[in-house]
Amino acid sequence: MALFVPGEPGPVDQVRTWIRTVGGAESNVACNLAMLGLRAKWVSAVGQDAFGQAVVAAVESNGVDVSGVVIDPVRPTGLYIKESNAGGSPVRYYRRGSAASGMGPSLLDQLDLHVRVLHLTGITAALSDSCLDLMRALVAVPRETFRLSFDLNWRPKLWPGRDPSVLRELANAADIALVGDDEALAVWNTSDPAEIRRILPDPPTLVIKHGSRGATLIEGGTQLFQPALRVDVVEPVGAGDAFAAGFLAATLAGASPEHRLRSGHLQAATTLRTHDDVGTPLPSELVTSLLNADADAW
Ligand code: KDG
Numbered sequence: 001m002a003l004f005v006p007g008e009p010g011p012v013d014q015v016r017t018w019i020r021t022v023g024g025a026e027s028n029v030a031c032n033l034a035m036l037g038l039r040a041k042w043v044s045a046v047g048q049d050a051f052g053q054a055v056v057a058a059v060e061s062n063g064v065d066v067s068g069v070v071i072d073p074v075r076p077t078g079l080y081i082k083e084s085n086a087g088g089s090p091v092r093y094y095r096r097g098s099a100a101s102g103m104g105p106s107l108l109d110q111l112d113l114h115v116r117v118l119h120l121t122g123i124t125a126a127l128s129d130s131c132l133d134l135m136r137a138l139v140a141v142p143r144e145t146f147r148l149s150f151d152l153n154w155r156p157k158l159w160p161g162r163d164p165s166v167l168r169e170l171a172n173a174a175d176i177a178l179v180g181d182d183e184a185l186a187v188w189n190t191s192d193p194a195e196i197r198r199i200l201p202d203p204p205t206l207v208i209k210h211g212s213r214g215a216t217l218i219e220g221g222t223q224l225f226q227p228a229l230r231v232d233v234v235e236p237v238g239a240g241d242a243f244a245a246g247f248l249a250a251t252l253a254g255a256s257p258e259h260r261l262r263s264g265h266l267q268a269a270t271t272l273r274t275h276d277d278v279g280t281p282l283p284s285e286l287v288t289s290l291l292n293a294d295a296d297a298w
Contacts, residue, residue, distance in 0.1 A: 032245030104130030238277035
């Protein structure tokens with residue numbers, strides 16, 4: 001989506017200067033993966049309009065393969081705005097009837113599934129009936145070579161009139177599921193990791209994020225908590241996507257559970273420090289020293 005961030009303080013109805021940038025959970029993950037040096041492809045749909053061109057160009061400029069993006073000649077590119085530039089992150093969507101909401105199972109033709117990870121999020125399931133059909137088709141694709149990663153990404157503003165119980169089904173179909181404890185509380189009435197595991201027993205890898213506190217990895221009978229980095233937060237939207245990318249990159253590299261969580265937190269820090277959905281890389285020496293730091297120094 002095209003993303004508008006206020007360019008000056010004040011309530012949105014009085015803001016006259018807007019900064020136009022780009023956001024969207026899945027493209028954020030792809031951009032972060034590319035930033036981490038992995039080959040990433042983003043598949044979606046944008047309108048045949050200036051915002052669509054800008055979105056595709058921005059994602060591509062991060063090093064992401066955008067060759068599978070569909071240009072919809074009829075429906076417009078979705079937009080969203082961040083209503084506040086003073087902390088917090090209320091967002092307002094202008095995406096009903098957008099090109100992305102027109103996606104459906106035919107998009108499978110655009111997908112080259114010779115990948116190591118296919119990453120999906122619960123946002124797509126909320127966009128339309130055809131998007132939900134697409135999600136169901138994607139989780140049903142036989143996985144010979146790739147792992148399916150699924151981030152719950154609970155966005156309450158997208159669900160009125162739709163049944164969010166499907167999120168449990170989709171998350172349980174994943175090999176790697178990522179869930180915020182605040183999201184689990186909203187959707188399943190619990191933020192307790194053991195209870196969340198009971199609701200999501202199937203993914204071999206389950207990551208439960210506890211906001212600024214840290215994250216818990218539950219995998220193969222072990223449970224590991226890793227605190228988050230202390231960061232001066234400018235605005236948190238996109239941090240979960242960056243975390244997912246950091247975690248996935250380290251997972252693909254065969255890193256230890258502790259390093260995988262740390263890699264997620266480090267990547268999240270890049271986004272937390274900016275109003276943009278995708279941040280800029282941290283100095284590599286800092287990353288290396290923090291990945292290998294003692295637990296106390298972290
Ligand atoms: O995770 C960040 C996303 O929420 C943001 O980029 C916008 O995709 C978006 C959404 O639907 O909220």
